[in-house]
Amino acid sequence: MQEDISIHEAAKYPWSVMARSLLKEYNVLLAEVDNNPRITKRAKLRLIDALETKVPRNTMGLNDDPYVELTSFFVAKALVDAIASMYLRRRWATAEAKSTEEFLIKETDSKLAQIAIREFNWQMKTVKSQIAGRSFTHSIHFTNYLTATEGLRDLKWKLVNKRLSTGFVLLRKTETTRVIRAAVEQLLVRDIKKVDAEFPPNIQQVYDEIDAKVRKRVDRHRQEIEGEIIPEAFPPCMQAILSDLKEGKPLSHIARFAITAFLLNVGMEVDSIIELFMKAPDFREDLARYQIEHIAGKRGTTVYTPPSCAYMLSVRLCVDPDQVGVRRHPLNYYRYRRKRVSKP
Numbered sequence: 001m002q003e004d005i006s007i008h009e010a011a012k013y014p015w016s017v018m019a020r021s022l023l024k025e026y027n028v029l030l031a032e033v034d035n036n037p038r039i040t041k042r043a044k045l046r047l048i049d050a051l052e053t054k055v056p057r058n059t060m061g062l063n064d065d066p067y068v069e070l071t072s073f074f075v076a077k078a079l080v081d082a083i084a085s086m087y088l089r090r091r092w093a094t095a096e097a098k099s100t101e102e103f104l105i106k107e108t109d110s111k112l113a114q115i116a117i118r119e120f121n122w123q124m125k126t127v128k129s130q131i132a133g134r135s136f137t138h139s140i141h142f143t144n145y146l147t148a149t150e151g152l153r154d155l156k157w158k159l160v161n162k163r164l165s166t167g168f169v170l171l172r173k174t175e176t177t178r179v180i181r182a183a184v185e186q187l188l189v190r191d192i193k194k195v196d197a198e199f200p201p202n203i204q205q206v207y208d209e210i211d212a213k214v215r216k217r218v219d220r221h222r223q224e225i226e227g228e229i230i231p232e233a234f235p236p237c238m239q240a241i242l243s244d245l246k247e248g249k250p251l252s253h254i255a256r257f258a259i260t261a262f263l264l265n266v267g268m269e270v271d272s273i274i275e276l277f278m279k280a281p282d283f284r285e286d287l288a289r290y291q292i293e294h295i296a297g298k299r300g301t302t303v304y305t306p307p308s309c310a311y312m313l314s315v316r317l318c319v320d321p322d323q324v325g326v327r328r329h330p331l332n333y334y335r336y337r338r339k340r341v342s343k344p
């Protein structure tokens with residue numbers, strides 16, 4: 001049976017399954033929304049905030065219209081899908097997830113568990129437990145915990161540093177909200193819909209503005225890493241994957257993705273990358289070409305970037321864990337080293 005959800009609740013958590021179903025009830029069409037300047041303005045603000053500050057201005061609770069909040073999220077999402085830039089998508093996902101956390105922290109313990117169970121199908125319970133002066137409010141099954149925290153780089157999130165009770169990880173309230181925030185961010189990064197970049201006029205105007213901003217930023221980043229490829233400036237994680245590749249060692253799927261996206265982003269041609277993969281034990285040129293062209297955005301609309309350092313760490317591909325918080329992204333490492341290596 002479907003649970004009722006108020007428009008206020010949906011506006012606070014617009015990414016939720018319930019919010020999406022509510023919006024269907026409202027039967028919102030982009031063409032109708034286009035004539036409401038409050039919605040298009042708020043959608044634009046959500047994306048500008050994501051680009052500039054990574055935390056969207058949270059106007060809920062200040063007599064704002066929850067309908068505007070809810071629909072503006074979906075307009076912003078449609079724009080993110082259409083612009084098809086992983087740079088924008090990641091920043092938007094981070095910003096919206098942070099905004100979610102601001103609401104979560106004000107919820108009761110039982111409400112938090114209810115949201116987690118309803119939206120992510122987690123095994124989560126409320127607990128009242130005091131251990132060594134710390135109050136725990138929730139417990140989550142360790143498998144759900146591991147999936148949700150795969151991108152959290154701080155050592156405190158490692159399972160070995162957590163209190164476990166019969167397969168459940170004990171969490172304090174602030175930790176529960178942080179774990180839900182991480183899950184929301186993953187959800188928004190992965191929920192990619194194919195959207196035609198044809199919008200009604202006012203939304204199209206926002207699309208053009210945001211698209212131009214994103215392209216300018218991505219081009220600026222690209223200029224810093226493109227040009228002559230300098231392998232000495234590659235980060236140690238990519239050097240390690242490349243060395244395995246050249247020795248014909250089998251690579252995991254994520255290692256293949258990471259090195260391919262990295263090399264494409266530093267300007268290597270598809271054919272040169274295929275040559276590198278020729279030594280792989282299961283090499284098939286047609287498959288390799290298809291996959292590389294897909295990552296390059298030649299077979300879809302999304303141009304992929306390699307995973308962040310935090311993600312690389314979580315999948316054991318980072319070879320310098322102490323630097324994760326400093327570098328944050330393998331392309332940052334390359335950008336930084338490239339400038340220094342190429343100085344005469």
Ligand code: SF4
Pocket residue numbers: 235236237238308309310312313317318319320321323324327328329330333
């Ligand atoms: S810190 Fe980042 S760039 Fe450095 S090895 Fe680890 S994943 Fe690679």
